Amino acid sequence: MTRVAIIGAGPCGLSQLRAFRSAADKGMEIPEIVCFERQSDWGGLWNYTWRTGTDEHGEPAHSSMYRYLWSNGPKECLEFGDYSFEEHFGKPIPSFPPREPLRDYIVGRADKSNIRDWVRFNHAVRDVQFNNETGQFTLRATNLVDNEDTDELFDYVVVATGHFSVPNIPQIEGIDTFPGRVIHGHDFRDAVEFAGQQVLVVGASYSAEDIALQSLKYGAKTVTCTYRTGAMGFKWPEGIEELPLVDRFEGNTAYFSNGDTREIDSVILCTGYLHHFPFLPENLRLATHNRLYPGTLYKGVVWIDNPKVIYLGMQDQYYTFSMFDAQAWYAREIILGHIKLPSASEMTVDAKSWQDREEALEDPIQDIDFQTDYCKDLCRELDYDLDWDITAENFKHWEHHKEENIVTYRDKAHRSPVTGTTAPLHHADWWSEMDDTAKSFLG
Numbered sequence: 001m002t003r004v005a006i007i008g009a010g011p012c013g014l015s016q017l018r019a020f021r022s023a024a025d026k027g028m029e030i031p032e033i034v035c036f037e038r039q040s041d042w043g044g045l046w047n048y049t050w051r052t053g054t055d056e057h058g059e060p061a062h063s064s065m066y067r068y069l070w071s072n073g074p075k076e077c078l079e080f081g082d083y084s085f086e087e088h089f090g091k092p093i094p095s096f097p098p099r100e101p102l103r104d105y106i107v108g109r110a111d112k113s114n115i116r117d118w119v120r121f122n123h124a125v126r127d128v129q130f131n132n133e134t135g136q137f138t139l140r141a142t143n144l145v146d147n148e149d150t151d152e153l154f155d156y157v158v159v160a161t162g163h164f165s166v167p168n169i170p171q172i173e174g175i176d177t178f179p180g181r182v183i184h185g186h187d188f189r190d191a192v193e194f195a196g197q198q199v200l201v202v203g204a205s206y207s208a209e210d211i212a213l214q215s216l217k218y219g220a221k222t223v224t225c226t227y228r229t230g231a232m233g234f235k236w237p238e239g240i241e242e243l244p245l246v247d248r249f250e251g252n253t254a255y256f257s258n259g260d261t262r263e264i265d266s267v268i269l270c271t272g273y274l275h276h277f278p279f280l281p282e283n284l285r286l287a288t289h290n291r292l293y294p295g296t297l298y299k300g301v302v303w304i305d306n307p308k309v310i311y312l313g314m315q316d317q318y319y320t321f322s323m324f325d326a327q328a329w330y331a332r333e334i335i336l337g338h339i340k341l342p343s344a345s346e347m348t349v350d351a352k353s354w355q356d357r358e359e360a361l362e363d364p365i366q367d368i369d370f371q372t373d374y375c376k377d378l379c380r381e382l383d384y385d386l387d388w389d390i391t392a393e394n395f396k397h398w399e400h401h402k403e404e405n406i407v408t409y410r411d412k413a414h415r416s417p418v419t420g421t422t423a424p425l426h427h428a429d430w431w432s433e434m435d436d437t438a439k440s441f442l443g
């Protein structure tokens with residue numbers, strides 16, 4: 001019997017498990033599935049942990065999420081095509097949930113799918129080798145509870161280990177003698193720690209934007225964001241400013257490339273993450289920066305040099321859970337033999353054409369159209385239904401709301417692409433809402 005290894009039971013791994021369950025429910029014969037998950041529960045990054053550095057087994061602490069984290073995109077833009085928020089919560093809920101209810105939704109679908117038995121929790125994958133003669137993989141995993149290694153044979157490997165967990169940490173002159181605290185966003189847990197401080201946030205993307213806002217919301221005195229390529233350019237509330245790149249530190253003083261200086265108490269590096277797959281040999285290992293179309297993957301998922309290796313969710317993400325579903329359904333169809341792959345050279349040409357288009361994109365609206373087209377392209381051959389046009393429209397409204405006012409975009413309501421319902425408004429505006437519990441949010 002064909003055996004499939006899925007590495008990781010975060011949202012991508014769960015999409016893959018659900019895709020196989022859905023095929024089985026329709027009477028299709030499915031392969032044997034084993035999902036290896038290093039954590040003791042599923043949910044990936046959505047499992048908040050107070051730990052930083054290492055976990056209870058000495059493994060890297062996976063989650064980069066923090067207290068009071070709210071969805072930064074409308075939930076209607078990530079809704080599963082086959083499981084609406086309304087079905088999960090039994091009623092319509094506002095468009096921007098905090099982490100806890102959002103995690104509940106993700107794992108809620110998994111809980112109802114009878115797939116838990118396919119997952120080996122507390123199992124870290126250490127090594128994957130492909131044997132050209134047998135056409136099979138030998139996968140080595142450590143059972144972290146018993147401290148035992150086992151080798152097993154598989155026909156396909158699905159890599160669903162995420163790419164927002166291993167921090168990219170640049171060197172800045174003088175930072176080694178900076179007297180205050182220096183952390184990466186991966187280790188940021190509670191904005192309250194920075195109350196009363198003058199904070200420097202390095203980076204100009206989603207983490208920088210949200211951590212700057214969080215820090216001010218929970219009492220930082222000032223937040224200076226420093227950018228390498230371009231400013232975020234939002235109309236920031238009083239207390240947040242943007243300056244070009246910090247060149248060096250002398251004591252607490254930060255020197256910027258435009259000649260400005262600021263006194264700084266703490267530095268938060270929001271400088272992104274590395275695609276990191278230490279368990280894969282070089283010839284199977286994806287090497288890319290965070291982009292919309294990693295080039296060595298056909299349809300954004302198939303490792304062209306060995307199509308029995310499939311990567312999920314490796315893109316820069318506007319879309320998340322619904323895109324992961326589309327990718328997982330596509331991967332399932334390859335594994336079941338329902339989709340026949342073209343030759344390696346045809347796959348390379350196809351991937352290159354997407355990448356060429358990506359490289360010509362000029363603004364977030366074009367980015368959104370690009371990723372929408374990508375999802376639609378995947379779904380052309382799939383039994384996965386979602387109105388991607390409603391989702392794209394929501395993303396564009398969201399983008400405009402952010403430009404209008406970065407503090408209030410989470411107070412808006414969006415329309416579900418699954419049920420058509422427009423979300424109710426939350427009982428408090430995001431800036432004044434300090435309570436992020438599911439109990440408070442759901443009422």
Ligand SMILES: Cc1cc2nc3c(=O)[nH]c(=O)nc-3n(C[C@H](O)[C@H](O)[C@H](O)COP(=O)(O)OP(=O)(O)OC[C@H]3O[C@@H](n4cnc5c(N)ncnc54)[C@H](O)[C@@H]3O)c2cc1C
Pocket residue numbers: 007008009010011012013036037038039042043044045046062064065066070071072073078123124125126160161162163164165279312313317319320321
């Ligand atoms: C701070 C932050 C906030 C975010 N907020 C949002 C948001 O508001 N909305 C949104 O849609 N998206 C958000 N995201 C994007 C996020 O990437 C996705 O929501 C989603 O978690 C990606 O799922 P994944 O399965 O690809 O990866 P992950 O969630 O990272 O899951 C990967 C899983 O693989 C496991 N794993 C890793 N290595 C191994 C190994 N060697 N062996 C076994 N298991 C392994 C990990 O333990 C983990 O469970 C956020 C990301 C970050 C960093």
Ligand SMILES: NC(=O)c1ccc[n+]([C@@H]2O[C@H](COP(=O)([O-])OP(=O)(O)OC[C@H]3O[C@@H](n4cnc5c(N)ncnc54)[C@H](OP(=O)(O)O)[C@@H]3O)[C@@H](O)[C@H]2O)c1
Pocket residue numbers: 069070071072073164168170185202203204205206207208210211226227228229230245270271272273290317
């Ligand atoms: N729910 C939420 O509120 C929330 C909060 C945080 C994060 N997230 C999610 O987390 C994911 C990751 O976002 P991210 O912002 O961490 O990563 P990212 O989008 O990959 O952005 C990385 C940033 O780091 C900058 N950078 C990299 N190296 C640098 C250097 N040496 N000096 C200065 N700047 C440098 C990049 O600048 P260049 O532009 O110059 O390359 C870029 O601005 C996203 O999916 C996001 O949606 C969500």
